[in-house]
Amino acid sequence: MPGSRTAATGLPIQAQNRKRRSTGSQSGRKRLGKGMLLPHTATFVREQSLYWHLALAAFRVGKAKGDLPAELAKALYLAQYLQEAGFGALEDALYLEAERILDFAAAERGQRQLAPGI
Numbered sequence: 001m002p003g004s005r006t007a008a009t010g011l012p013i014q015a016q017n018r019k020r021r022s023t024g025s026q027s028g029r030k031r032l033g034k035g036m037l038l039p040h041t042a043t044f045v046r047e048q049s050l051y052w053h054l055a056l057a058a059f060r061v062g063k064a065k066g067d068l069p070a071e072l073a074k075a076l077y078l079a080q081y082l083q084e085a086g087f088g089a090l091e092d093a094l095y096l097e098a099e100r101i102l103d104f105a106a107a108e109r110g111q112r113q114l115a116p117g118i
Helices: 015-018 042-061 068-084 092-107
Strands: none
Touching: 015 092, 068 092
16 A cells, blocks of 8 residues: 555645645744844943832922833843843842832722732
8 A cells, every 4th residue: 555545635744744834934923033032232232221220219309290110010020030040139029019009009090000919
């Protein structure tokens, strides 16, 4: 039966049983452009750093408006992920305490918790 084919598909039996691999365009995911794959520019990093420092300064003096606790949480999580990747030497307890403070501030303003379950 080396050349036998199925009646339904006309394909060789061996080819019918193989799983088909999806190609990049068929996977349902949007392809990332070159700009999304490269590291951020120094200008972007400085702007983001300044934004987070000003947000923290406003938070410390009680001038938090809008989604400021959520923006600070983004900075906190990024710092924690960088630490887990080997950049930094702070204790995990420090991150948890900062997260609790941000959750408390969000709760005072009637917003949802930033990290439910902690």
